[in-house]
Amino acid sequence: xxxxxxxxxLLHRRIVMVAALVLLVVVVLALGAPWFASxxxxxxxxxxRLKGPSGAHLxxxxxxxxxxxxxxxxxxxxxxxxxxxTALGSVIAGTLLGLIAGFFRRxxxxxxxxxxAMMSFPDILLAIALVAILGPSLVNVVLALVLVYTPRVARVxxxxxxxVRELLFVEAVRALGVRTSRILWRHILPNLMSPILxxxxxxxxxxxxxEAGLSFLGxxxxxxxxxxxxxxxxxxxxxxxxxxxxLFPGLAIIVTALSLQLLGDGVRDLLDPKLKKxxx
Amino acid sequence: MQRFIVSKLGGMxxxxxxxxxxxxxxxxxxxxxxxxVLLGDQATAEDIAxxxxxxxxxxxxxxxxxxxxxxxVQGNLGQSIFLQRPVTQALRxxxxxxxxxxxxxxxxxxxIGIPCGIVSAVFRGRAVDQVFTGVAMLGASVPSFWLGxxxxxxxxVSLGWFPxxxxxxxxxxxxxxxxxxxxxxxxxxLLNSALIIRFTRASMLDVLGxxxxxxARSKGLPERTVVLKHALRNALVPIVTVIGLTIALMIGGAxxxxxxxxxxxxxxxxxxxxxxxxxxxxxxxxxxxxxxxVLINFSIDLLYAVVDPRVKF
Numbered sequence: 001x002x003x004x005x006x007x008x009x010l011l012h013r014r015i016v017m018v019a020a021l022v023l024l025v026v027v028v029l030a031l032g033a034p035w036f037a038s039x040x041x042x043x044x045x046x047x048x049r050l051k052g053p054s055g056a057h058l059x060x061x062x063x064x065x066x067x068x069x070x071x072x073x074x075x076x077x078x079x080x081x082x083x084x085x086t087a088l089g090s091v092i093a094g095t096l097l098g099l100i101a102g103f104f105r106r107x108x109x110x111x112x113x114x115x116x117a118m119m120s121f122p123d124i125l126l127a128i129a130l131v132a133i134l135g136p137s138l139v140n141v142v143l144a145l146v147l148v149y150t151p152r153v154a155r156v157x158x159x160x161x162x163x164v165r166e167l168l169f170v171e172a173v174r175a176l177g178v179r180t181s182r183i184l185w186r187h188i189l190p191n192l193m194s195p196i197l198x199x200x201x202x203x204x205x206x207x208x209x210x211e212a213g214l215s216f217l218g219x220x221x222x223x224x225x226x227x228x229x230x231x232x233x234x235x236x237x238x239x240x241x242x243x244x245x246x247l248f249p250g251l252a253i254i255v256t257a258l259s260l261q262l263l264g265d266g267v268r269d270l271l272d273p274k275l276k277k278x279x280x
Numbered sequence: 281m282q283r284f285i286v287s288k289l290g291g292m293x294x295x296x297x298x299x300x301x302x303x304x305x306x307x308x309x310x311x312x313x314x315x316x317v318l319l320g321d322q323a324t325a326e327d328i329a330x331x332x333x334x335x336x337x338x339x340x341x342x343x344x345x346x347x348x349x350x351x352x353v354q355g356n357l358g359q360s361i362f363l364q365r366p367v368t369q370a371l372r373x374x375x376x377x378x379x380x381x382x383x384x385x386x387x388x389x390x391x392i393g394i395p396c397g398i399v400s401a402v403f404r405g406r407a408v409d410q411v412f413t414g415v416a417m418l419g420a421s422v423p424s425f426w427l428g429x430x431x432x433x434x435x436x437v438s439l440g441w442f443p444x445x446x447x448x449x450x451x452x453x454x455x456x457x458x459x460x461x462x463x464x465x466x467x468x469x470l471l472n473s474a475l476i477i478r479f480t481r482a483s484m485l486d487v488l489g490x491x492x493x494x495x496a497r498s499k500g501l502p503e504r505t506v507v508l509k510h511a512l513r514n515a516l517v518p519i520v521t522v523i524g525l526t527i528a529l530m531i532g533g534a535x536x537x538x539x540x541x542x543x544x545x546x547x548x549x550x551x552x553x554x555x556x557x558x559x560x561x562x563x564x565x566x567x568x569x570x571x572x573x574v575l576i577n578f579s580i581d582l583l584y585a586v587v588d589p590r591v592k593f
Contacts, residue, residue: 117298120570122533132554133309209423213536216425239429240437250426257421
């Protein structure tokens with residue numbers, strides 16, 4: 001396994017360190033939301049509506065007088081959970097598909113045609129259509145996004161599998177009579193860990209953006225659940241009165257997505273040179 | 281060459297067929313029933329049966345797919361249930377803002393992305409490269425609606441340079457419509473330049489390591505000529521690819537930006553159709569959007585072979 005080596009080398013790069021630290025802060029804030037934001041995110045105070053940042057309200061208040069900072073910290077739980085589950089789901093499904101397509105030549109063409117067909121739709125449009133079919137709920141948004149990103153992972157994993165399967169050691173274990181499932185699981189999959197890791201972090205970032213976009217269009221998470229996307233969607237018409245209602249949730253999205261991509265890029269830079277070409 | 285074209289064509293047709301099946305399955309899997317939505321709560325069972333029959337919704341699914349595909353091949357995407365007009369007509373009405381937006385946005389993205397990418401590659405690892413690479417990553421992290429709202433607040437609400445939303449009256453002169461498209465295309469252009477910076481940088485880096493670039497340098501050509509003539513020309517193929525695919529993905533994929541700026545585009549049409557469960561429009565629009573992507577992709581593949589004889593046949 002190359003994972004420990006990657007982690008060690010990653011921590012030597014300053015920009016990756018910063019990105020990892022920022023992510024850590026975001027995750028800790030989200031996990032400990034009730035402790036870090038004492039105000040109730042759903043407490044309305046109409047007299048205090050659309051206030052700018054102050055001592056009482058770190059980031060000001062929205063159109064119903066709810067504390068923006070509390071809503072962003074609590075919203076992080078939903079936004080991060082949706083994105084994490086999306087990344088996990090699409091990476092598992094995509095890895096499986098990609099391994100099968102890359103290893104079993106007969107299944108390669110049909111599977112990749114299906115992947116091509118799914119990737120012919122713009123991501124957000126496919127997600128909209130899928131959520132519309134499944135119905136707008138938290139779980140269905142995750143499901144839709146998993147379906148949208150699975151082909152992307154499958155393509156990357158397939159490309160890497162095609163490289164790894166030709167390596168000499170695979171031939172060696174095959175000559176030793178090792179079962180196919182074991183070759184895939186114990187010998188090929190570990191060598192795909194770095195491209196998969198890169199995909200996890202990028203899809204995590206894309207999913208945060210996609211969830212926000214869906215919620216913004218009103219076809220994502222139900223509006224009463226505070227995610228960073230629903231916050232902007234609900235308050236955008238008040239942007240000219242208090243820009244904070246749009247600015248701060250947006251900044252939360254940007255900072256998180258940027259850190260994730262920096263992290264993914266850091267991993268990519270450290271990739272095994274043999275696999276580097278297969279990623280684009 | 282012929283074999284190459286035939287095999288590419290076969291692949292493209294297979295993908296198109298799969299796209300058609302996907303579109304059909306997706307729209308029919310929807311739980312809502314368009315007929316009862318259309319007729320409201322007051323509808324009797326007879327009304328529902330009559331309208332279902334009128335639109336062919338009472339037949340089994342594979343039969344409906346067969347009917348639909350036969351019509352599609354003849355260029356008939358059906359009748360919108362809510363707009364009371366053919367889907368092709370609805371799409372044509374929405375095509376102009378979407379196409380203009382995509383072209384303007386890609387022009388902006390290319391004007392930013394290609395020079396930045398070249399500079400990044402030439403000064404690889406230096407501060408300027410790190411700044412541009414960082415900016416590119418930032419561009420890929422900003423939600424389009426957020427940038428849209430922020431730009432509207434600055435340039436439309438505060439400064440009043442551009443309309444806050446909309447696309448002008450239908451009979452407005454083209455200049456007015458282009459003016460209304462400035463801010464949205466700036467949003468899309470800025471965000472999409474990120475991808476073009478990355479591709480240009482990567483492609484230039486590949487080429488700059490080639491022997492002929494070293495030869496050009498060693499025969500004493502000025503660095504400018506080496507980079508802009510010898511290297512860039514050879515690096516251009518992947519860059520053009522990504523530009524083409526960006527245009528394709530913006531047809532329908534710019535839905536969030538279209539919504540922020542209230543543009544009556546194709547993406548908008550799909551969203552409103554989804555909210556109203558207008559099957560024929562969803563089907564038709566998704567099919568056309570995906571088909572455009574597949575066709576552009578196919579043309580790029582062919583172009584590859586024409587431009588670069590090294591492409592394997």
